[in-house]
Amino acid sequence: MTTAHWLFGDQLGPHFLAPGQEGPDRDAPVVMIEARSVFRRRRFHRAKAHLVLSAMRHRAAELGDRVRYVKAETYREGVREAVGSSPLTVHHPTSRAALGLVRAMDGVRVLPALGFLVPHDDFRAWADGHGGVRLRQETFYRWVRRSHELLMNGEEPAGGRWNHDHDNREAPPAGARTLGAPAPYRPHEDDVDEEVRHDLDRWERSGEVSFVGRDGPRRFPASRREARSALRRFVGHRLAGFGPHEDAMLADDPVLSHSLLSSSLNLGLLDPAECVGLAEDAWRRGDAPVNSVEGFVRQIAGWREYVWQLYWYFGEDYRRSNALGHHAPLPDWFLDLDADAVTARCLSTVLAQVRDTGWTHHIPRLMLLGSHALQRGWDPAAVTDWFHRCFVDGYDWVMLPNVVGMSQYADGGRMTTKPYTSGGAYVNRMSDFCGPCAYRPSVRAGAGACPFTAGYWAFLHRHRARLERNPRMSQAVRGLDRLTDLDDLLEQERRRGNGPP
Incomplete structure (x- = not known):
């Protein structure tokens, strides 16, 4: 049988x-x-x-x-x-x-597990060979590229460099409301979607289940055919422009040139090998520049693969990591995706994107949503759970390392060399959020003080003893000594508490 x-x-x-x-x-x-x-x-x-x-x-x-x-x-x-x-x-x-x-x-x-490039045993052998403590993504990424002969010219990386990130950090064009990229693939709902929506409505009405966010027309593939169409659309029409503005943010263009393939990969509708293979083929045909292709390949064969492997390698205790001792609860406005309660235009805009679509790209996740949680000292386990629940591509294996390690620095540096947080100057440089905002990115304290700028300095002050020993943070921490308004800033942050910024 x-x-x-x-x-x-x-x-x-x-x-x-x-x-x-x-x-x-x-x-x-x-x-x-x-x-x-x-x-x-x-x-x-x-x-x-x-x-x-x-x-x-x-x-x-x-x-x-x-x-x-x-x-x-x-x-x-x-x-x-x-x-x-x-x-x-x-x-x-x-x-x-x-x-x-x-x-x-x-x-x-x-x-055995499927849907990833590297078997667990192969990763464990590689990680154990590197001491198993500080396993840097860049080292792992190069190993994957070599072992899978991915985006390589013989023994050398395509384009002469392993990492083209330096070419992929351009700010959005001045005055542009959109990048003008070709539109992404969008699916059409069918009878199955209607049936699902009817069931979800019924569950909510009965009180059996409670959801957050809005359920507009489905934006992401729900079948292999749709996922393949989305992949072909990205590689054929959007990949070439992906790289330069990979880290940019625009209020009226949340998608930019991003692939929107993460949910399809994480549902298992696409295999990572076919995604990176099609992207490499586009480069070899001359249809996309190497910096765009390498940036996309790094997202899948580098970061996604790395996060998957660390989820299993670090073990269940990793979930309880809280090196910074952050225990503040997530406020109701954040839990309910209440973007209208937020004055800070950057955070309000991105929270509305999550509310309406269950998605925003990696920079708003890290440098706005995650950064705000880090600056406020929210409990990293609760932040992880929020990201898991509120994103269409969120799963336990995805969010645990991404949030605990990358976003909240709760593992004390096992994944990253420094906390990823910034003041309003970074947001102003990489987005168009700040111009119409009620707050000014250069103001730390008093009227118009930017919550990210004030939050950044308050975070550095709170963790000075730890961060001043970090070579990548020591210069920033010394900047605290030059602040003449630090006491006012800290009192302002104390009064602000956990309310919406």
Whole structure:
């Protein structure tokens, strides 16, 4: 008898059903389980819940009679209904909780993880060989490039440099409201989306489930066909302009030239190898410059891969990291995505983007949302949970290292060499947010004081003893000694507390 294969909701691409030594049996029956308890445990963004359920139901429709699609309260109940006590295979899940679940269930055989370039054992050997403590992304990225012969000319990196980040930090063009990039791929909703929206409405009305954010027309792919269309659209029309303004922010152009492929990759609709392969092909044809292609490749083969591996390598204790001793709760205005309560135009604009779409690109995530949380001293575990719930591409493995390590510096530097936070000058340089804002980026204290500028100096003051020993932060910390208004600034921040800036 052929063993059935269980597909989680982030294992939706065809590669998760490829037969062979490391895959399920050829033509194995498929089990998919829609567990309501997942949505009861956390207050997810409504658009995220819609996307995940739409993607699962689209995949089930594609599989037809091959799939047993079960709607149940829990995964265990769903498995019992689908196969009883019969054996199952499943590819290594993407969260520690899910892996613990499947390993605890009788008759479930766990196959190797898919959807990433580097097997766990290969990464562990590499990491152990580098001491296993401070594992820098750049070193890992070069190893992946070499071992996968990715964007290489023989033994040398394409374009003569491993990292073209220096060419990818341009501020937005002066006076421009948009970059003028070709529009990204956008899917069209269908009957499956209508069914999902009806179910979510019913769950909310009954009080079974509570969501945050808005569920407008679906903006991200929910099927392999849509994801491939989005990938081709990006590589063919948007990749060439991606690099230079990768870090820019514009109020009226939140998408810029970004790929919008993270949710498709994290649902398993796309495989990273096909994404970087198409991008490299575009460079070799002369259709995109090396800095744009390298920047995109670094996001996938460098950062995404690195985050996935560190999630497993650092272990469960990493979740409780809090090197800076931050314990302030997240305020209601942030939890509710109440952009209208916020005066600071940069934060209000980005919070509205998250509220309306469940997405904003990596710089607003890091340098606005994450930076504000870091400056306010919010609990890193709560910040991690917020990012997990509120972003369409957010999963435990994605957000734990990204937030604990990169954004909140809660691991004390295991992932990054310094905290990533700044004053209003950076926001002003890299965006058009500051011009119409009620606050002035150059003002630290008093009327018009920018909450990011004041917050930056308050953060440095609060952690001076630690940060002045950091070679990358020591000069900034010494700047505290030149501030004549530091006492006024600190009193102002104390009064501001956790309210909306």
